[in-house]
Amino acid sequence: MPEFLTLLPPDEARALLLSHLSGPLADSASADSLQAFGRVLASDVSAPHPLPEFPRSSVDGYAVRASDTFGASESLPGYLTLVGEIPMGAPADMSLAAGQCALIHTGGMLPSNADAVVMLEYTQTSQVSKNLGGLPATEIEISRAVAVGENVIQVGEDVRAGQIVLPRGTSIREAEVGGLMALGIVSVLVVRKPRVGLISSGDEIVEPESAAGLGRVRDINAYTLSALITRGGGEPVRYGIVRDDFSALQAMTQKALAECDAVVITAGSSASTRDMTADVIRTLGAPGVLVHGINTRPGKPTILGAADGKAVIGLPGNPVSALVNGFLFVQPVVEKLLGVLPRPRPTVMARLTLNLASQAGREDWWPVKLIANRQPPTANYDAELIFGKSNLIFTLAAADGLLRIPSDATGLSAGEIVEVVLL
């Protein structure tokens, strides 16, 4: 039993692994801006023109010269001459002289010389005769003064021309898609999806479509990790199941490492198979095994290594351990390869329903079910622990999230508000 002499805290272990990886992938591909949803920008995007490109009204009302409305009030309204209606979808090809106004709709372009809009609510229309070549003119009664710029969206108020609006590394969500379309940028460069090779090792493992039968179990980890990698923006590459044989595991890992940006081996859980994984990682390139044993539960036997700038991770074979440690170590590797700018991790605050002991120095991750209650704002949920050995995949299928017990805690008390990372 030579292993686990020193168990690293998970944060330290992760930082050490990431420090040995080459930076973000340099490869990129062009993608339609809508298809790029969920991908990561490979280069800065800057605005080819200001947004908006012309001064727009933010309300329905009358475009005016603000100075013409000064002093106007309900008791002492001002009067402006209506000279037209701004068409939607076309330039406002009119200009206001002093004392004039133009009907404008939300989103319409301000005519030149106009610098504010009076909302419809503060106006009244009155048809009056005036000596304009005998034609009847319309006067608009203004019962509220406006300041310069009021109810107007200025040119460049959203973004200025040339401004970097979305930096490299931005993950493209709904709003980014919208911003790109607003600027007429219908395709962007996105980072290639990092390829993560997945190898399942163990004499007892068979493919999911096989009959399992006595002594054998179906491969779970290659599939849960495929889904995890997909969700994180990577591309899983499955290399199938390798027997518990050093040469076979070494050959398959070398092949995967040559073809992928990172490799994950889920080994059997026995000490001998874990040792074999570590021995294989030592042969692949420098620096080899970085961490063998992490002070976390589940996941103590996790092995973190790197070979020539690529991560090689050995996860325990227990499906709960493999998936939880996939979240802890594989996902950050994918994120580093993508060069994605960090975003807050989705969590829920919940109230723990029972006392929970923990070993000081060890970080625990517990599957929990969240039961809605009504105690806003600090806890809308009760967190109920799901007990079960880390071999039982359905304990995770029943869970809404994972409760982290920090390594400096010796336990948590019933009623405490805890943070649950959503699964």
Place this chain on the structure above:
Amino acid sequence: MPEFLTLLPPDEARALLLSHLSGPLADSASADSLQAFGRVLASDVSAPHPLPEFPRSSVDGYAVRASDTFGASESLPGYLTLVGEIPMGAPADMSLAAGQCALIHTGGMLPSNADAVVMLEYTQTSQVSKNLGGLPATEIEISRAVAVGENVIQVGEDVRAGQIVLPRGTSIREAEVGGLMALGIVSVLVVRKPRVGLISSGDEIVEPESAAGLGRVRDINAYTLSALITRGGGEPVRYGIVRDDFSALQAMTQKALAECDAVVITAGSSASTRDMTADVIRTLGAPGVLVHGINTRPGKPTILGAADGKAVIGLPGNPVSALVNGFLFVQPVVEKLLGVLPRPRPTVMARLTLNLASQAGREDWWPVKLIANRQPPTANYDAELIFGKSNLIFTLAAADGLLRIPSDATGLSAGEIVEVVLL
């Protein structure tokens, strides 16, 4: 200005809309269990056999009859005769007699008559000569007693045969993929993706690939909503841009309604275009317009309607309003059509950095940026408000989430811990 006489609270408005929709879609399709990641189960999945199918060791050690270890301790160890090693990946075709044990690896199958496993840590091996036909035998020293079932995963401990393991409506995450594979279920029935028709209306709107120019703006909403619908598990169907013309809008909406499960119209923001959307919805089928005006900001002009069991939603044209109200009203429609079992919404608790006024009775949604700080566990982030008119899509691109100010609040104070819904 006939509208907005009564503004419904958003929760009430949403409930009213959902109550008028037909239930979840009845159509389903078969999907490979890994490809089904992110989809929703169309029927209950039950276990074809127990999991595990055979009693397994959860540690490396010796399979024993627990009664043979009773009383064993470090000061007074017990001794058992080693009769073999359990192979991995094959049935354990041996049986233990009294006083015997077998070497077993983690995940290995217990031999018959064995009912517990002693961890390797509590054993020592000693080669001793015994009168077994003159052959040397190996004795194992046991320094710790085990109870029946200790270090054993029992048949059916994860799931029992016939148990419904994943009910209809389950959204398939990593753990569900794993559970399906563990049971050898390599394909499942998933609910068809709800088709949501998207119509953009407005004389000033042009396609994103067009030069915008004076007076015109590019369509944003059809694309942000496409992304939103995709994320929520639906299939967006874009019907392009329709001029501000009743008959044209009516014809396009009828076509979309016939081809889709729900329709969303983003209208111009002026009162007249909003009224036109409502008028069109009134002609499509019963009950027509359900809600015209919601007590929320942004999103007051949102129109919720239903025609013969299908949702027809009119969203404001302002891109921020459209997207925020897409989260509030379109996503729940997609979820209802999928019949997906509810999961907690991803949020982050954060500390507000300034005082914020709000109008009593109105629910406000503010884009916020989350700045990491170190005040666990109640607030790992500061929430900084992003100010900007609801026309400015890049205010949302700069946001990590939306801060909700409930309608019964008249404001929030700096330093308060608030819940931010992640974007």
